[in-house]
Amino acid sequence: MITFDHLIAVDPGKAYRLMNLGATGLVSAEHNGVTGMMPATWVCPLDLSPTRATAVIAKDHFTRPLIEKSGYFAIGVPTVAIAKELFYLGSVSKNEEPQKLEKSGATFFTLGDYRMPLADGCLGYLIFRVIPEPHNEEAYDLFIGECVAAWADKRVYSDNHIDFSAVDPELRTLHYVAGSHFFGLGDEVKGLD
């Protein structure tokens, strides 16, 4: 059983901070009960107040038409704790494996009134409404979303600050290079202020 005691709501005007570290994202969407989830390294904040973000979702991904039809997508910010599940979700397409999500080993849930699946083990979860930009979507596979709700793991995120110093290193964000090469985030750089 999954509990949500560790999640707190985040102001959509501050939610970009969950993405600033540049971690790989876990993009998901839902339409008429059909769900999709895929890692996307090319996700990036675009604006604040409220948070907007870009996400590059190629045309062959199962999740893309779910975003196009529903007008919504979610970005989870995975931690090292679910690296294996994330790697599976990025290695298999639901176009070939209808049971992809179930077989990933991840635990899924939803938050608020939103029905896209979210994977347990993320630092944060952001829900985006698509701002339609047909040229960007067609020419660049680039989607723009505006954050309508967000949640974060309060063990790491509180008062809109991120602090990994007191938690298991498994709760740090996950950064992708290529192939099966992922890095965890390291320590804060001290002495800058």
Place this chain on the structure above:
Amino acid sequence: MITFDHLIAVDPGKAYRLMNLGATGLVSAEHNGVTGMMPATWVCPLDLSPTRATAVIAKDHFTRPLIEKSGYFAIGVPTVAIAKELFYLGSVSKNEEPQKLEKSGATFFTLGDYRMPLADGCLGYLIFRVIPEPHNEEAYDLFIGECVAAWADKRVYSDNHIDFSAVDPELRTLHYVAGSHFFGLGDEVKGLD
């Protein structure tokens, strides 16, 4: 004196890997001898073969008109070694401090035939030609560039792979949250393949 023995040319079709980790970028441009440089956390790969990337550059930045007039910008991928210099470059605008670059403490150089300043101490350097998208630039401050040349630090990057395991932790990438809070990249996650 700065030497370039540690830099190797990178295939623009592979250069996105230098940005995949999601590190803060160091954006620079030059026009008619006028130079600007600013950290930009909101930079992200957009495509490969060749690498394209997005960069969010707000209208009040000194560097923005240099990009608009020249049609080019560079993205450096800074390491922890230049965290202080980068923090200064992000805290001061050349609109108020014409000697900003000189006062940053960073060491600058250029590569190839490109005249934008590059700061010593980056994992890689990517040169982009702007793909004009006036709507994106005006509505979202979003610039799209296509990589025309790239270089990387061969101590970390070789055969298009990134390996920090044998180098000083200061050569790892820098990841920004907010305020003066930066993190260095940690270790590779093993056992995924």
